[in-house]
Amino acid sequence: MRTRIILVLAMCTLPSLLHASDTLFAYSAEMQKLLNYRVVSNRFDSCIVQAKYGEVSINGLSTTQYVPFEIMSTDTLVQDNSGPGVQHHLLPYLRTEPFSIPKPTSSIRLFRSISFLPVSHNGIVTGSWNFPERTVFVTAIHDAATNERLLVLDSAGYDATPTIARNFTSIGNTTTWCVEASLQSLPDRAAYVIQVTPMRFGSDPFGMDVGSLDESFMQSVYTQCGTAASVSQQTYALFEQELYKRMAEFIANTWRTACVIPNHVPKDLSGAHYLEIMEPYFEKEIYERNGELLQRAKVKPCPESLEKTGNQDHFVPRLHATYGSGALTIRLTNITSPSVLSEIVESATGKVVARHTVANPGTTYSITNVILATGHYIVRVSDLSSGRFATTMITVQ
Secondary structure (H helix, E strand, O other), rough: OHHHHHHHHHHHOOOHOOOOOOOOOOOHHHHHHOOOEEEEEEEEEEEEEEEEEEEEEEOOOOOEOOOEEEOOOOOOOOOOOOOEEHHHHHHHHHOOOOEEOOOOOEEEEEEEEEEEOOOEOOOOEEEEEEEEEOEEEEEEEEEOOOOOOEEEEEEEEEEOOOOOOOOEEEEEOOOEEEEEEEOOOOOOOOOOOEEEEEEOOOOOOOOOEEEEEEEEEEEHHHOOOOOOOOOHHHHHHHHHHHHHHHHHHHHHHHHHHOOOOOOOOOOOOOHHHHHHHHHEEEEEEEEEEEEEEEEEEOOOOOHHHHHOOOOOHHHEEEEEEEEEOEEEEEEEEEEOOEEEEEEEOOOOOEEEEEEEOOOOOOOEEEOOOOOOOOEEEEEEEOOOOOEEEEEEEEEOO
């Protein structure tokens, strides 16, 4: 998995994405974090106005940061009241983690879709699809510390035509399902966040809600960052095949290098496929219980290459990190993959305060403009292709 994986969003040729090594697939738990989306909905009797956000990347001259939304359980659906205006209760769940912006030139790109869906009653879809009110979703960059709005990236939605069946008016660009903007004019700040602000202009008993959705491969490939179009079953099967291939390679690599079997299972990988991938790493064992012979599966012994070493320590990457003058300096060795994810975690709360993708592991690199207060922090570096990781503790005075 190469660091320019994020830049594939700029490509708009679907066939080239099906097997491109740059396409995002959630074959590991770390990659799943990069494919978590927020879905915010305004619900009515006959339709749902819905917006979906994800795949946020900050692109500099030589680095790409992938910025996930704050952690939210995929089992949780948060609902606001039915009143008009900004839906303040939803705002904390529509906010990314803080990020820095490399200078002198940077741009931002994110996947954003806004659409409406029919509502069925007892299995029957109503025919009106009326929009009782205006619904708008504003996407902007805010100061992470003060929450000051610094740059509006997108404002789009639908306006109401309640007296005309199946009629509506678009607000802003609702057909291009991606947003891209230059960050040249953005004022200097220590850290930034992306904030999505949903607004409704009327009252409705259903209100608005926001949920979290995990996907197994990037959603922008469906739309080619343009007008939404359904993919065929044949095309979807190609994505599943590629996901199967990536998962098999990932598990084989972690087993070969560290004698570890990942337990992450992508949502679009069927149980039969997953068992097929796992079969080489398990063997049958016959045992006796209460005079009866029973059979179970157990993990096979570690690869011979690991057994000969006597320990696996040299397969673990080395990491040294220091913090000073607003920059976190990291020295990373013993990882050869060209795609490494660095995370800085506040040890007291477990909150990830910064995330950065490294293009050239094995060298010293710095993450600048990281907001770290007095306290203890864990620096965690993960090799996205093999699953290996290293951690170290730093203390900010």
